[in-house]
Amino acid sequence: MKIIIIGGSIGGLCAGIALLERGFDVEIYERSAKGLKDRGAGLVIQPDMMEYLIEAGVSTREVFGVLAAQRQVLDDNGNPSLIYPNDTVFTSWNYLWKQLRSAFPSSRYHQGYELAGIRDEHKQVWAMFKNGETIQADLLIGADGVSSVVREYLFPGIHPRYAGYIAYRGLIPESELSDEEIAFFSDKFSIYPYANSHLLCYTIPGPEGELEVGKRLLNWVWFQNKSLAALQEILTDKDGRQHEFSIPAGYLSEENLSELRARAAKELPEILRKRVSQTKNPFVQAIMDMEVPKMFQGNVAILGDAAYLVRPHTASGSAKAYRDAITLAMAIQDTDNLQSSLKIWNDQQIGHARALAIHGRQLALRSQLGK
Numbered sequence: 563m564k565i566i567i568i569g570g571s572i573g574g575l576c577a578g579i580a581l582l583e584r585g586f587d588v589e590i591y592e593r594s595a596k597g598l599k600d601r602g603a604g605l606v607i608q609p610d611m612m613e614y615l616i617e618a619g620v621s622t623r624e625v626f627g628v629l630a631a632q633r634q635v636l637d638d639n640g641n642p643s644l645i646y647p648n649d650t651v652f653t654s655w656n657y658l659w660k661q662l663r664s665a666f667p668s669s670r671y672h673q674g675y676e677l678a679g680i681r682d683e684h685k686q687v688w689a690m691f692k693n694g695e696t697i698q699a700d701l702l703i704g705a706d707g708v709s710s711v712v713r714e715y716l717f718p719g720i721h722p723r724y725a726g727y728i729a730y731r732g733l734i735p736e737s738e739l740s741d742e743e744i745a746f747f748s749d750k751f752s753i754y755p756y757a758n759s760h761l762l763c764y765t766i767p768g769p770e771g772e773l774e775v776g777k778r779l780l781n782w783v784w785f786q787n788k789s790l791a792a793l794q795e796i797l798t799d800k801d802g803r804q805h806e807f808s809i810p811a812g813y814l815s816e817e818n819l820s821e822l823r824a825r826a827a828k829e830l831p832e833i834l835r836k837r838v839s840q841t842k843n844p845f846v847q848a849i850m851d852m853e854v855p856k857m858f859q860g861n862v863a864i865l866g867d868a869a870y871l872v873r874p875h876t877a878s879g880s881a882k883a884y885r886d887a888i889t890l891a892m893a894i895q896d897t898d899n900l901q902s903s904l905k906i907w908n909d910q911q912i913g914h915a916r917a918l919a920i921h922g923r924q925l926a927l928r929s930q931l932g933k
C-alpha cells in the first residue's frame with residue numbers, strides 16, 4: 563500500500579517510522595524547505611512514548627532527556643513549600659525532532675512540499691502541492707498540525723477556538739545561571755501556583771542534546787488569562803505582523819516585552835522574576851481548543867494536532883500525536899479492508915482524545931485559567 567504523510571513534525575515522523583517498520587511504501591511531504599529545528603522549547607516525554615522510541619532504536623535511555631526526580635511547589639517567597647517524588651522526563655522539541663528525523667530515511671522525506679489540495683475518489687487519493695506536483699497514493703495521512711489543510715478538506719469550518727489564556731515561554735542557558743540557581747532548579751519540576759495563574763520551570767537538554775550540568779537549558783512556562791482583544795495585541799509582532807496562534811522567539815513587540823517584565827516584577831518571587839527578566843527572547847503561544855467529529859473519511863486520515871488540540875496541562879500534545887501514529891500503523895497492518903481498519907482506529911483514538919481534552923479543561927479550571 564502506498565501512503566503519503568503531509569507534515570514532517572512529531573506526528574508525521576512517528577507515523578512514517580511505524581509504517582515503514584511494517585513494510586508500507588511511505589513518503590513524508592513537509593511544507594518547510596529548511597529543517598524544523600531551533601523553533602521549539604521544552605516538553606514532557608510520556609513513558610509509553612519513551613519506551614517505544616527506545617525499542618524502535620530512535621533513542622536510548624541514557625540520552626533521552628533530563629529526569630526531574632522531584633516536584634517542588636514554590637511559595638510567594640520562592641521557597642519550596644512542598645517537595646515530593648516525581649518521575650517526569652523532559653526533552654526539547656528540537657532534540658526529539660532531530661532524533662525522529664535521523665530514524666527516517668532522507669530519501670523518503672521531502673521538504674518544500676506545501677499541500678494545496680486533495681482529490682479522493684475510487685479508493686485512490688491525490689495530493690496537489692503548491693510547487694505544482696501531484697502525488698497519488700492509497701492512503702493520505704494529514705499530520706499537518708493546528709492549521710491543517712487536510713482537516714479543512716475533510717471538515718471545512720472546524721477551526722481552533724481561543725481558550726481564554728496564553729503561555730509565555732522562555733529558555734535560559736544554564737551557563738547564565740549561578741551554581742546555586744542551577745542547583746535550585748536541577749532535577750526538579752518547579753511550580754509556582756497563585757491566583758488565576760501559574761508558572762512552571764524545568765531543565766531540558768541543551769541545543770544539541772547536551773545533558774551535562776551547565777550545558778542544558780532552563781525552560782519556563784507562564785500561563786496568564788487574557789481577553790480576546792488583548793490576545794490580538796500580543797499576537798501582533800514587533801514588525802506589526804499579526805500571527806494566528808503564536809509569536810516565535812525574538813518577535814515579541816517591545817510593548818509586550820515590557821508588560822511581561824513589569825508583570826513579573828509585580829507578581830513573581832525573585833527566583834522566578836529574575837528568570838523572566840534574563841530571558842533574551844521569550845515567546846508566546848495562545849491556548850486553543852479544537853476537535854473533529856471523525857479522524858478519517860474515505861482514504862484520508864488525520865492525526866495529532868491536525869485532529870484534536872489538548873490543553874498543555876496534560877503534557878500530551880506530542881504523546882497524542884505519537885499514539886495516533888503508531889496505533890494507525892498497527893490498525894492497518896495486514897488489513898484487507900482499509901475502511902473497517904480505519905474505523906476501528908478512529909473509534910479508539912477519538913475516545914482517547916476526548917478524554918484528554920476534558921481532563922485538560924478540568925486542570926485549567928482548577929488553576930483558574932480560561933473559560
Ligand SMILES: Cc1cc2nc3c(=O)[nH]c(=O)nc-3n(C[C@H](O)[C@H](O)[C@H](O)COP(=O)(O)OP(=O)(O)OC[C@H]3O[C@@H](n4cnc5c(N)ncnc54)[C@H](O)[C@@H]3O)c2cc1C
Binds near residue numbers: 591593594602603606
Ligand atoms: C516548529 C514547532 C515547534 C514546536 N515546539 C513545541 C514545544 O516546544 N513544546 C511543545 O509542547 N510543543 C511544541 N510544538 C507542538 C507539538 O510538537 C505538537 O503538539 C505535537 O508534537 C503534535 O505534532 P503534530 O505533528 O501533530 O503537529 P505539528 O508539530 O504542528 O506539525 C505539523 C507539521 O506539518 C507541516 N505542515 C503544515 N501545513 C502543511 C502543508 N499544507 N503541507 C505540508 N506540510 C505542512 C508543518 O510545517 C509542521 O512541520 C511545536 C510544533 C512545531 C511545528
